Amino acid sequence: MADRHRPKRGSMGFSPRKRAIRPFGRITSWPETESSEIRVQGFAGWKAGMTHVLMRDTNPHSTSAGQEIRKAVTVVEVPPMKVLAVRGYHMTPYGMQTAGEIWADSSSGPDGLMPRFANQTRGDRDIEEGRKPAKRAGRIPVREGGMNGDALAALTDSNLCEVRLIVATQPALVKSVPSKTPVIMEVGLVGGDTGAKLEWAHERLGGEIGIDDVYEAGKELDVVGITKGKGWQGVIKRFGVKLLSHKNSKRRRQIGNMGDFGTGYVRKTIRQAGQMGYHKRTELNKRILRISNPGESDVTPAGGFLHYGEVTNPYMVLEGSLPGPAKRLLRFRDPVRPHTNVFDVDLTYVSTSSKQGV
Numbered sequence: 001m002a003d004r005h006r007p008k009r010g011s012m013g014f015s016p017r018k019r020a021i022r023p024f025g026r027i028t029s030w031p032e033t034e035s036s037e038i039r040v041q042g043f044a045g046w047k048a049g050m051t052h053v054l055m056r057d058t059n060p061h062s063t064s065a066g067q068e069i070r071k072a073v074t075v076v077e078v079p080p081m082k083v084l085a086v087r088g089y090h091m092t093p094y095g096m097q098t099a100g101e102i103w104a105d106s107s108s109g110p111d112g113l114m115p116r117f118a119n120q121t122r123g124d125r126d127i128e129e130g131r132k133p134a135k136r137a138g139r140i141p142v143r144e145g146g147m148n149g150d151a152l153a154a155l156t157d158s159n160l161c162e163v164r165l166i167v168a169t170q171p172a173l174v175k176s177v178p179s180k181t182p183v184i185m186e187v188g189l190v191g192g193d194t195g196a197k198l199e200w201a202h203e204r205l206g207g208e209i210g211i212d213d214v215y216e217a218g219k220e221l222d223v224v225g226i227t228k229g230k231g232w233q234g235v236i237k238r239f240g241v242k243l244l245s246h247k248n249s250k251r252r253r254q255i256g257n258m259g260d261f262g263t264g265y266v267r268k269t270i271r272q273a274g275q276m277g278y279h280k281r282t283e284l285n286k287r288i289l290r291i292s293n294p295g296e297s298d299v300t301p302a303g304g305f306l307h308y309g310e311v312t313n314p315y316m317v318l319e320g321s322l323p324g325p326a327k328r329l330l331r332f333r334d335p336v337r338p339h340t341n342v343f344d345v346d347l348t349y350v351s352t353s354s355k356q357g358v
Helices: 122-128 148-157 194-203 235-239
Strands: 042-056 067-078 081-093 094-102 162-168 183-188 220-227 280-291 315-319 329-333 348-352
Touching: 042 183, 042 315, 081 183, 081 194, 094 148, 148 194, 162 194, 183 194, 280 348
Parallel strands: none
Antiparallel strands: 042 067, 042 329, 042 348, 067 315, 081 094, 081 162, 162 183, 220 280, 220 329, 280 315
């Protein structure tokens, strides 16, 4: 009888499966386009929950073309973001490096950022207030907008290869999120040359950008988030390997062997127990079905979203599911592998029935 062959379970493309460093994703690359209009390439919002919609299938090649179909959707609350700074990059033999930054006045930042925009060291502040200076009082960089003109001139004269924005979320506007500490992140800019991008970004320093300034209904985007954490799990649940026979000498919920004797150690490709969930994942080409108008909040179901509550800010309705539980911060960017055919969206109904007990 021939030996049984069982292919390895679980993709090694996600290795190492360890916990994410932070509860929100980090975007390391932004797509390049030939657009002449300057616009922001990314945004962020909090996952509220899921519901379902009825929409007309506008794909002429679909078997249900022209019919009303039902789709599962995810609602994301997306309040405006504050523009804190402009950052320019120049190319070096070691890759892109920061050439300089232009920061807005610290008073224009969202609530909760003032400790990061202090104008003096912690030690100097302690002395002025009559306290003994802390032993490890570190210096906080000055983030004031008084030298913006000089900084803009220096960046304009530099040989920049890319210009990006430094923005901050405003969790104080979201009732359902427990943490009110703003998250500072970097978003890409596309369109025009570097000089035009600098002027465009400099005009918006200290202001806000809304979701309607970045995306529109019917377009696609990539979603970067942290999945729901499940803690330490065994190899059966973590990789989906098959249970051993009941005649196994020791246990069933384990793999057959840990490798050959000659190697002297266990290879990293051997499926073992470990951390499951709370990993950074990127969902590609999620279609935007609706972006709410200012003051519109008609998507909250009866009784509120489970584990979230009411949506009181602008929101997006995205087709399909998104990584992570409710209240988790998700980041969005322009698609890096966009579909060539994107069809119009014709929503006919958005369910607001109660999700309690579902």
